[in-house]
Amino acid sequence: MKEKKGFGKGWLLIIYGFLAYFTATAVGSAMNAAAGTLAELRGWEAALLTSFISLGSLANIVACFVLGKLAAKRSAKTLSVICFIIYGLVMVGLGVTTNLAVFAVCLILANGISCGIGYQLGPVMFSKWFPKRKGIVMGIVTMGIPLCAGVATMIYQKGYSAMGSLGGFLPFIGIAAVALVILLLFIKENPADCGYIPDNGVAVEDKEETGVNTESIWTTSKLLKTPQVWIHSIALGLQLLFASGLMVQLFPRLLEIGFTPDTAGLMMLASGLLALPGSYICGVIDSKIGARKAACTSYVFGMIAMAANLTGTTAGVWISLVCIGMVVGGAANWPASLCVEEFGDSFANGYGIIQPMIQCVGAVGPAFFALFYGLTGSYRIPYVCGGILMLVGLLIYLFACKPGFVKAEEAKYETEGITSAAKKKVKTEIA
Numbered sequence: 001m002k003e004k005k006g007f008g009k010g011w012l013l014i015i016y017g018f019l020a021y022f023t024a025t026a027v028g029s030a031m032n033a034a035a036g037t038l039a040e041l042r043g044w045e046a047a048l049l050t051s052f053i054s055l056g057s058l059a060n061i062v063a064c065f066v067l068g069k070l071a072a073k074r075s076a077k078t079l080s081v082i083c084f085i086i087y088g089l090v091m092v093g094l095g096v097t098t099n100l101a102v103f104a105v106c107l108i109l110a111n112g113i114s115c116g117i118g119y120q121l122g123p124v125m126f127s128k129w130f131p132k133r134k135g136i137v138m139g140i141v142t143m144g145i146p147l148c149a150g151v152a153t154m155i156y157q158k159g160y161s162a163m164g165s166l167g168g169f170l171p172f173i174g175i176a177a178v179a180l181v182i183l184l185l186f187i188k189e190n191p192a193d194c195g196y197i198p199d200n201g202v203a204v205e206d207k208e209e210t211g212v213n214t215e216s217i218w219t220t221s222k223l224l225k226t227p228q229v230w231i232h233s234i235a236l237g238l239q240l241l242f243a244s245g246l247m248v249q250l251f252p253r254l255l256e257i258g259f260t261p262d263t264a265g266l267m268m269l270a271s272g273l274l275a276l277p278g279s280y281i282c283g284v285i286d287s288k289i290g291a292r293k294a295a296c297t298s299y300v301f302g303m304i305a306m307a308a309n310l311t312g313t314t315a316g317v318w319i320s321l322v323c324i325g326m327v328v329g330g331a332a333n334w335p336a337s338l339c340v341e342e343f344g345d346s347f348a349n350g351y352g353i354i355q356p357m358i359q360c361v362g363a364v365g366p367a368f369f370a371l372f373y374g375l376t377g378s379y380r381i382p383y384v385c386g387g388i389l390m391l392v393g394l395l396i397y398l399f400a401c402k403p404g405f406v407k408a409e410e411a412k413y414e415t416e417g418i419t420s421a422a423k424k425k426v427k428t429e430i431a
Helices: 008-042 046-071 074-097 100-129 134-141 144-167 170-186 220-224 227-257 261-289 296-309 314-362 363-376 382-399 403-431
Strands: none
Touching: 008 046, 008 074, 008 134, 008 144, 008 170, 008 261, 046 100, 046 314, 046 403, 074 100, 074 144, 074 170, 074 261, 100 314, 134 261, 134 314, 144 170, 144 314, 144 382, 220 314, 227 261, 227 296, 227 314, 227 363, 227 382, 261 296, 261 314, 296 314, 296 382, 314 382, 363 382
8 A cells, every 4th residue: 555644634624723713713802993993983882892792602602502413414524614605794794784783693693603613613624634633733723712812903903994894804704715715625524535544644545434423322412411521511611711701801900900001902912922832732731641631731720820910910920821821722622632532433423512511611701700800899809719710620620520431331332232132132032
């Protein structure tokens, strides 16, 4: 058998994944600047436009659930193509509509669909191409999240200044279009379709590709009845709750400490950029010790971040920003990596339920920090609560999340099936 060395096709999938995660972050991040700009242009209320982002978070949960179920039975590539087309149309709608209701619908759809492209459908393809190297791959592709968070405001403002209300969204449409072209022209959903086997790039003309396990025991009902699915989702969801809530409240906390708005803005940009190496480092840790052990680091970094920030010193704040970057990177990495390790060729089934459940927990993040701020009038107590939250998450993860629960359930199911078949045979013989 002739061998092909290298990862040409696989690296194109990684580039696509990076752009997909960038797209998934674009809508919410761009609205940080667009809310005020469009409110002034259209005569709308900026606070109302911002509130639509919360509805978009609910759309993320719905989109991830629906697309996760479809991806377990249908092609993730085909679903992604459809989502990109819808995304482009509703993003144009955001730029051209003068009707507030239409704007709200477009924003909610754009947010939900883009989240599905990056967080839900992308990992289904990554799991087929890189089942063993999923840690380092997820570390690279999720770098698109903090990069977008750091530059989206600037991109929107430049586009708006040059081409008006539609121009602010055109760069993000263009980035999504590049991802779509790469997906359509250069990416096969299964590596065997272009002569590769997973992970090592060797030709596989005589090896059958396994693909998605459509006969998996992990139906929606089975997943929802399995306690470990809930426990893992809650434990990992606490990381997302921490990361999402903290990033929204970080700017006012920096002002509270005493930094000027300009300095705080630069530090916010730095926090997004610091999450870039954070994502990659999380991937490296994953590849070295496995996702299950590596996921513990995010809880530890979260506690360090809160303790350092509460010192109120410049050095402490910068340490907290580095640690927050590690949490943001890890919160996006671990769910997919753990599902690959646990579910194997049933990845699409398990991830299709666990990821939306994690999103449900994570959606509470902004409200969690805002609630304690409202009660105390300061961000010190919310940050103390954030540290306690990560400690609780770590304890749940260490003592309640059991490794190998998928294989244990599958073995139990197989044993029960054999026993049932044997009993049926005995009854038939007696009759």
